[in-house]
Structures are given as structure tokens and as C-alpha cells.
Amino acid sequence: MTVFRKSDLDNGIPLQFWLSILPNFSNLIILDLKFICSDEILEVIGLYCLQLQEINIVSRVDICKSVFNASVLIRNVSDVGLKSVAYLKKLRILSMDPPRNERHNKIGRCVSQTGIIMLICSLPHLQELRIDTCDIGSTLINTQVQIGPLSLRKINYHFAAADGMRKLLKICPKLRELSVTHLSENNKDDIINEISVSDLKLNRLDLSFFTFTGSLQQLLTVKGSYLTNFCLWDSEQSLSFDALLCIGQCCPNLNTLFLITQSPNLIIPKYYQKQSQIFSELQMLTIGNGFFNIEQILSFFLENTNNMQKLVVKYQTKTKIDGILMHLLQKGSFRNVNCLWLDCTFEVSKDTVKEMIKLCENLRMLTVDLDGGVSEIHKYICDNNLDLRLGSY
Numbered sequence: 001m002t003v004f005r006k007s008d009l010d011n012g013i014p015l016q017f018w019l020s021i022l023p024n025f026s027n028l029i030i031l032d033l034k035f036i037c038s039d040e041i042l043e044v045i046g047l048y049c050l051q052l053q054e055i056n057i058v059s060r061v062d063i064c065k066s067v068f069n070a071s072v073l074i075r076n077v078s079d080v081g082l083k084s085v086a087y088l089k090k091l092r093i094l095s096m097d098p099p100r101n102e103r104h105n106k107i108g109r110c111v112s113q114t115g116i117i118m119l120i121c122s123l124p125h126l127q128e129l130r131i132d133t134c135d136i137g138s139t140l141i142n143t144q145v146q147i148g149p150l151s152l153r154k155i156n157y158h159f160a161a162a163d164g165m166r167k168l169l170k171i172c173p174k175l176r177e178l179s180v181t182h183l184s185e186n187n188k189d190d191i192i193n194e195i196s197v198s199d200l201k202l203n204r205l206d207l208s209f210f211t212f213t214g215s216l217q218q219l220l221t222v223k224g225s226y227l228t229n230f231c232l233w234d235s236e237q238s239l240s241f242d243a244l245l246c247i248g249q250c251c252p253n254l255n256t257l258f259l260i261t262q263s264p265n266l267i268i269p270k271y272y273q274k275q276s277q278i279f280s281e282l283q284m285l286t287i288g289n290g291f292f293n294i295e296q297i298l299s300f301f302l303e304n305t306n307n308m309q310k311l312v313v314k315y316q317t318k319t320k321i322d323g324i325l326m327h328l329l330q331k332g333s334f335r336n337v338n339c340l341w342l343d344c345t346f347e348v349s350k351d352t353v354k355e356m357i358k359l360c361e362n363l364r365m366l367t368v369d370l371d372g373g374v375s376e377i378h379k380y381i382c383d384n385n386l387d388l389r390l391g392s393y
Contacts, residue, residue: 001025005032011060015040023048032056034095039081046084054093057085079115086122094123095130099139117143120150127153135159137180141167149173159183162190169198179206182235189215196222204229206258212238217246224250234261241267248278248304255281255307260288260314268296279304288314288343295324302333309362310339313346320347329359338362344369344393354380357388367391 004025015038022044025031029051033041037057045052059076075097085094099113116139120126129136129152137157140147141164148171155172156179157165169175178195182188192215195205205227210216212234220227230251232239239261247257257279266289282305287297294313302308311334325348328334337360342348350373357363357380364387370377374390381388 002027002029004028004030006034006036011035019044025049026051028052030054034058035060037081038076039078039084042077042081042084046087050088051090052088053090055085055088055091056095057081057097058095059097075110077111078109079112079118082111082115082119086119089123090125091123092125093128093130094119094126098131098134113139113143117145117147120152121145121147125151127151129154137168138164140171147171153177155179157181160191161186162194165191165194169194169200173199175200176202177204177229178202179204179208179231180210181208182210189213192216192219195219201226203227204256206231208233209235211236212240212243217243217250220246220250225252227251228253229256230254231258232260234259234263237261237263237265239263240265241269241272244300245275245278248275252277253281254279256284257282258286260286262290264291266292266297268293268300272300274303281305281307283307284310286312286314290316294319294321295327298324298328299331299333302328306336308337310341311337312341313343315343315345318345318347322347322349322352325352325356329355334360334363336362339365341365341367341391342369347371350376353377357381357384357386363388365389365391367393369393 013036018033018036018041022041026048028049031045031049031052031054034056035058037059042057045055057077062074062076077097085091097111099116100110120129135156135158137155138159150172151174152172153174154177155168155175157168158181160180160182161184165180178200180191182191188210192210192213196215196219200223202223203226205223207216208231210232212232230247239259240263244266247254279301282301285301285308287301294315298313334340334356340360340363346369348368348370350370353366353368353370353373354377356366366388367390377390381390
């Protein structure tokens with residue numbers, strides 16, 4: 001057996017069972033012990049499961065009483081267990097607990113930032129470190145230990161700064177996916193420039209609370225040909241149609257695009273002539289704005305690609321869009337879409353939803369506010385024996 005993923009029903013199995021059975025799984029490549037894992041289990045894994053390339057060691061949170069009779073949160077995996085994981089030299093993907101906040105006196109046993117750094121430095125082939133709610137980039141650059149270069153391919157960095165970005169890219173020169181959130185007063189353009197002048201060939205770039213400036217345009221010019229996934233959460237209403245064209249022209253290989261903005265300038269010109277090779281590879285689009293012309297913006301993207309599979313449209317104002325949807329349906333714009341998510345602010349009639357289901361043969365997931373008509377649509381799906389699920393908000 002090379003793959004073992006526990007089910008939720010396994011959570012009640014006693015520790016002794018895992019300690020006795022894991023030595024028999026020496027050929028495991030993938031192991032998922034989420035909410036089961038403990039330091040004792042990791043000790044066994046470090047001795048017998050040396051072929052592992054992916055492991056989930058997220059542990060359960062317990063509440064205990066301290067000597068002062070106060071409630072203290074503890075985890076079943078600590079730095080002791082991480083020392084055992086360090087023996088898994090073939091490990092490529094690791095999911096684990098977030099580190100303890102050193103200033104939080106209600107956190108007991110758990111992993112520390114020092115323990116995480118020690119572990120990362122011990123795993124030469126580690127490409128992805130999955131830690132919920134953890135700023136991995138800041139953890140790496142703020143350590144007092146000399147580290148790197150590492151093999152990590154994916155990093156998130158909050159509270160970004162230019163000097164921190166420069167240091168991070170030296171520590172992780174093989175990055176392919178970078179998620180940056182600007183939550184400080186540091187200059188955004190300086191951060192972008194550090195990415196531009198680096199040797200990185202990113203496949204995915206997520207920028208939250210950034211602005212579309214000349215620096216970002218330059219970044220896309222020099223790095224855009226490598227990108228297949230781009231996300232921009234525009235913080236200063238900077239996104240315009242020219243910016244949209246820049247993204248499309250500089251990133252010809254994009255298959256996933258995520259754009260959220262409050263910009264009133266994202267307007268498709270009335271006499272815009274379609275350009276070849278603009279968003280032609282796009283398969284997944286998430287677009288959100290409180291001002292754009294919905295039909296214009298959807299037509300722009302849907303007419304430029306024949307590969308659209310997933311479409312998510314976010315909006316802020318209650319708006320009836322029956323006419324818009326029917327027009328797009330008649331043009332065949334949704335013919336390849338298999339997942340459609342429409343914001344609950346959109347008012348869509350039951351008849352329009354039925355027409356969408358009828359005309360979109362590839363549709364497998366539909367999320368729309370039916371305003372009390374869910375049972376009727378469910379009956380329509382069942383009566384016609386359709387392979388379609390209705391999503392929820």
C-alpha cells in the first residue's frame with residue numbers, strides 16, 4: 001500500500017492501534033492522519049515510513065486545565081514530533097499545525113516557529129508547506145537562523161515589505177507560486193519591483209490589496225509569459241480597461257484569473273474590436289465589482305475564450321439580470337461552462353434558471369439565488385434526470 005487517507009470515522013480509534021499498524025506501512029508515499037496525529041505516532045513514522053513524499057500531521061486541539069486552573073489549548077503534535085518528521089528526507093508536501101503565538105499565555109503544547117524552521121531546513125526536497133493562518137514568508141525571513149536556499153515552490157507572505165521580499169526570494173529561489181498581501185504602510189511599488197528584478201518564473205501570483213500601477217505593468221511585462229494563474233485584489237480603484245488589456249497581452253497563457261475591484265473605470269469601450277490571443281486560454285474567471293456593466297464584461301471574456309469552464313461573478317447591488325443571461329445564452333456564451341456562481345445580489349427568475357439548465361449541456365454546478373424556488377428547480381432537475389448540483393452561499 002502506497003496511499004493511506006483516514007476517514008472521519010477513524011478519529012475514535014485508540015492510539016495504540018496506530019502505533020502497532022504503522023510499522024507495516026513502510027512503502028507509503030502519501031499519508032493523511034489529520035486530527036489523529038501525535039508525537040508518539042510521528043516517532044513511529046520517522047522510523048518506518050521513510051518513503052513518504054506527502055503527509056498531513058495536523059493534530060486535534062484539546063482544552064486542559066493549567067496549574068492555575070485556567071483553560072489552556074494544547075495540540076497533540078509538538079516540536080518533539082517535528083524532530084521525527086525530519087527523518088523523512090523524501091518529503092515534498094507537508095500539512096501541519098500553525099505555530100504557537102509566543103505571547104499568548106493560553107496556548108500550551110504545540111509546535112513553535114523555531115521547530116518549523118528546524119524542520120524545513122532538514123527536508124531537502126520539501127516543495128509545499130501547508131499551514132492554515134500562518135504567514136510562512138514572515139516566519140522564514142524573521143528567523144535568526146541562517147537558512148536557504150530552500151526547495152519550496154509555494155509561499156504566502158503577509159505584511160509584505162520590499163527588504164523582506166528581497167530576503168524571501170533569496171531563501172526560496174525556486175518559487176512557482178507566490179501569494180502576497182499588503183497589510184502595512186510599506187511602499188507597494190517597491191515590493192512589486194523586487195519580484196520584477198528577481199529570477200523567478202512564477203506560474204501563480206496572488207496580489208491582495210495592491211494597485212495596478214506602472215510597476216505592476218512592468219512586472220507583468222517581464223514575468224507574465226510564465227503566469228497561468230493571476231489574482232489581483234485592487235485596493236485603490238485602479239483597474240481600468242487598459243489594465244485589463246495589459247493583463248491579457250502580457251499573460252497569454254493565463255487559464256485562471258481573479259479580479260476584485262471597486263474601480264468605476266472598468267468599462268468596455270462601445271466599439272472595441274476583439275483582439276486575437278487575449279485571454280484565449282482562460283478556463284476559470286472570478287470577477288467582482290460594484291460598478292461594471294455586467295453584460296459587457298461577461299461578453300468581453302466569454303467571446304475571447306472558448307475554454308471557459310468556471311465562472312464566478314460577484315456584485316454589490318441588487319440587480320435583475322434575466323435579460324442579460326438570456327442574451328448570453330442565445331449567443332451560446334455559456335456553452336462550455338460547467339460551474340457557474342452568481343452573487344446572491346443578482347435576481348434571477350425560475351424560468352431563466354430552467355432555460356440555463358436546458359441550454360448549458362456541460363453545466364454541473366449552479367449557484368444562484370432562487371428566492372424560494374429551490375424545490376421547483378430541484379424537481380425539474382430530477383424529472384429530467386440531469387447531472388447537476390445546486391450550490392449554496
